[in-house]
Amino acid sequence: SPWMDIAHELPQLITSHQLRSRVHQMPQLSPQQLRGREELHLAHLVLSFITMGYVWQDGEEGTVQVLPRNLAVPFWEVSQALGLPPILSHADFVLANWRRKDPDGPLEMENLDTIITLPGGDSLRGFILVTVLVEKAAVPGIKAIPRALGATVQGDEESLHRALEELAGAIEAMREALRRMHDYVDPEVFYSVVRIFLSGSYHITIVTKYIAVAASKAKARRAELNGAGPAVGKAPSALEDKGTGGSHIFSFLKSIRDTTREGMIRA
CATH class of the missing domain: 1.20.58.480 (Methane Monooxygenase Hydroxylase; Chain G, domain 1)
Structure with missing residues (x-):
């Protein structure tokens, strides 16, 4: 319950910069009480989202390098039980995150x-x-x-x-x-929130709209606000030309497209 209570309030806690203080008050719980893989996957989903919010609560310039024990230990233990890395992955973000x-x-x-x-x-x-x-x-x-x-x-x-x-x-x-x-x-809203998990031919169109175009608009806004302090909702500069794994977006996607075309069976 303490994990779920925080997870359901994440948008408000992050935008109000109160998530870290809430996490510090959270009891350290043992994943040994969880029953079965379904509860373990839910725990991994919840703890990965809380961890992402905790690290990025104050934006790109305010990230933290160390997690509190009451978050890090159960997250690691749940990850070990599932054989998943202790990060927010596609398995959490999408595959386990719908009802x-x-x-x-x-x-x-x-x-x-x-x-x-x-x-x-x-x-x-x-x-x-x-x-x-x-x-x-x-x-x-x-x-x-x-x-x-x-x-x-x-x-x-x-x-x-x-x-x-x-x-x-x-x-x-x-x-x-x-x-x-x-x-x-909405590309501008989405760009400021999370990296896109995409690859392939038509995906280049999606990435152009949701990363490249949104990045150029973010750059323009930052230029306008230069000298006026941090921009509210400023998009992380690291997302402007990088994919989820750190690769250059268009080089990676075009290589996937070209490799796929080479393997096509012609009628």
């Missing part, structure tokens, strides 16, 4: 909500949930890959053709899901 509003309803945008969020409002929520739908669209394609490999080994052209058609359909469904990003996410 159905109506438990019996469909896995569609209108029936989805996030479990934990950060400052960024509906734009951040939209980014997470659109990414969930991209992951959902990928499932038939992932299932088709081993069938295609098996058909290749067995020389079964009909099964191979069918599996490749399913894979192509999944890729197109992923593209269609990703296009919904334009409907739900």
